Amino acid sequence: MSTSPDMSRRRLLFGGAAIGAGALLAGCTSNETKDSAPQTNVKDANAASAAPGKPVTIAFSAPAADHGWIGAITANAKAQAAKFSDVTLKVIDAGKDAPAQIAALETVIASKPDAIVMLPQDGAQLTAIGKKAMDAGIIVINLDREFTDAAASFSLIKGDNYGMGVAAGHYIGEKLKGKTDAVIGEIPGIDELQLTKDRSKGFADTLKTYGLTVKHRVAAGFTVQTGQSAAANLLQAAPKLDAVWNHDDDQGVGVLAAIQQAGRKEFFMVGGAGSRDAMDHIKAGDTVLTATVTYPPSMASSAIILARLAAQGNGMSDLVELQVPKMIVLQSETITKDNVDKYLPLGFKS
Incomplete structure (x- = not known):
């Protein structure tokens, strides 16, 4: 964001389903302490592409929060990475604003991870650092807040x-x-x-x-x-x-x-x-x-999956193409009293 108050955001999930078709939810919240741990929804490592492959290191950076949508984003990323024995996840403190996140990512780039999954404090302000990582041969998965230059990421996954x-x-x-x-x-x-x-x-x-x-x-x-x-x-x-x-x-x-x-x-x-x-x-x-x-925070689970596939040179098994898509946009659905029971298990705590 251009101005960067401590912002949290939404949470809900449906890991693997998010990648294929219309996924689910989202929001934003303050960073007050909550008693319960964030709920996570991830894809079990049981697909053909989930068989252990080349070990990869994925750096993950998103604004901090212990609950709400942003809390779910980070919890999902950690939980999904833990499903893969060949993934080492390094969670990077994004700081309080875009300049702080940029400074942290400069250090990350120097360590040469295989991939970076990044939910920017502000997409426009983080575009240059995304491009720098890509130029250094690091796969960048842009999460949610879109860069202004498509060349700054290998793939983008976001809500609609x-x-x-x-x-x-x-x-x-x-x-x-x-x-x-x-x-x-x-x-x-x-x-x-x-x-x-x-x-x-x-x-x-x-x-x-x-x-x-x-x-x-x-x-x-x-x-x-x-x-x-x-x-x-x-x-x-x-x-x-x-x-x-x-x-x-x-x-x-x-x-x-x-x-x-x-x-x-x-x-x-x-x-x-x-x-x-x-x-x-x-x-x-x-x-x-x-x-x-x-607006689905399950996108973080899917972003980790995409980063792993791309870093190992794989595509998505249900697609003909050899690489993961350049962009995945998750659909927005309407929850009313008529269908709320179906979505309740996917809700996140504000």
Whole structure:
């Protein structure tokens, strides 16, 4: 991110399934200590390509968090690497901002690992270091926050940010069909990030097909605290609302707290990520939250698999091509009360 508060993010998973087709969830949160260890979902090492091969060293770097989406990202990477006897995983402290992550990765590059799996603090700012690693012959798997130059990575795996906005827009559009004067609010995460811009564009483009627009928009910062303050400001600016899309279920903890404190119930809300907290509320029907759209931290498990395959010169066994794909985009799905039971086991704790 351009400005780098301590940001966490989402969690859910479905390791191997994430690589093949539409996977699952995501979000963002503050870095408060939680009692329970992050849940992980990984692919068992039972495929043909999982037979022990050339030993490889994979460096992994992502913003720090002990829970939420980012917590799940790191927990997944560690758990997936542990499934392979031929993988040595070196987890690299990403520091508090992009310059700190760059400095750490400079040292990593000098140690010449076989691959680096990197979730950048900010994709644009980390592009040059990704390119430097690739030029040094190190395979780089770009995770989630996209570099600005495709040559900076061997492969990219990410969620469908534009698709999240599309999914949220369709859910709200269908619920408000024909109500062209509806008042819709939006609470994004960090506006400087490209992923936020993509989500908002998908949302706006889809609402437009229903004759709807966002009337009130206040950005948060992927934390509980910023979610609460952004929601409080939005509610103050909008005495009446019909629907709200909050981009991130982790910051949604604060959003829901602000809504409850204000005593507002006249609208419904859609979340983003697929946290267990959000799904519990959807199932219970005890808040304005009636749906969430997914963004899968299982991508970290898949990124480790891709890094190992590429470092060993292998492709994906179900594809004809000899190398792993240059890009994998995971689909965003909509969780409602009708299908929440199917997704509950995959939810992550905000």
